Amino acid sequence: MTLELPAANTIIDNADCLHTEQEVIAAIERMAARITDAMSSSNPIVYTIMNGGLIVSGHLLPKLRFPLECSYLHASRYRHETSGGQINWLVPPRDDMKGRTILIIDDILDEGHTLAAVIEDCLKRGAKEVKVAVLVDKKHDRKAPGVTADFVGLEVEDRFLFGCGMDYQGYWRNTLCIYAVKGL
Numbered sequence: 001m002t003l004e005l006p007a008a009n010t011i012i013d014n015a016d017c018l019h020t021e022q023e024v025i026a027a028i029e030r031m032a033a034r035i036t037d038a039m040s041s042s043n044p045i046v047y048t049i050m051n052g053g054l055i056v057s058g059h060l061l062p063k064l065r066f067p068l069e070c071s072y073l074h075a076s077r078y079r080h081e082t083s084g085g086q087i088n089w090l091v092p093p094r095d096d097m098k099g100r101t102i103l104i105i106d107d108i109l110d111e112g113h114t115l116a117a118v119i120e121d122c123l124k125r126g127a128k129e130v131k132v133a134v135l136v137d138k139k140h141d142r143k144a145p146g147v148t149a150d151f152v153g154l155e156v157e158d159r160f161l162f163g164c165g166m167d168y169q170g171y172w173r174n175t176l177c178i179y180a181v182k183g184l
């Protein structure tokens with residue numbers, strides 16, 4: 001979906017900044033330290049969930065100073081809506097996961113259906129264990145049962161967010177600040 005420039009600019013001009021660039025960078029640094037403590041001897045395959053995980057991974061991966069392999073998958077269920085639907089596996093995982101530790105990186109744990117499906121898929125493919133790192137955990141009581149993240153950067157209120165990988169109507173993934181859409 002392509003917006004006219006004034007409409008795309010209005011989104012960010014009217015949005016509320018919930019976390020500044022400095023806060024996001026500090027959160028990613030804390031996550032990196034915790035992941036390094038817990039996983040530096042696990043020789044993991046680190047999967048970025050596209051598209052949302054792109055910015056978090058770009059900042060987090062260089063701070064993980066231990067041996068790992070990088071990969072990506074694309075599972076999507078929001079398209080350009082503000083509520084999620086069926087999961088679309090646009091790019092499934094391609095690596096041999098048998099007996100491996102997997103670390104999933106994503107921008108947001110919202111209702112958790114995306115992560116539930118990704119974790120289940122990794123385990124079906126033979127992964128030994130699956131750990132999850134998300135920049136944002138949205139606080140509400142609509143989570144899929146049993147879905148939690150092992151490493152969380154920030155807990156954020158129950159509003160529709162964008163920035164740092166998260167999009168609103170396909171736009172504004174390309175900021176480090178985390179915003180909430182005006183009125184949502």
Ligand SMILES: O=P(O)(O)OC[C@H]1O[C@H](OP(=O)(O)OP(=O)(O)O)[C@H](O)[C@@H]1O
Pocket residue numbers: 049050051052053075076077078079084106107108109110111112113114115167
């Ligand atoms: O916890 P959930 O409620 O399942 O939502 C979280 C997922 O939703 C977003 O992806 P989206 O479906 O928007 O795909 P995209 O990143 O390709 O836009 C986000 O990047 C997470 O992967």
Ligand code: HPA
Pocket residue numbers: 078108110111159160161162166167168
């Ligand atoms: O709040 C959100 N913003 C953007 N993408 C999302 N995917 C799940 N929740 C969100």
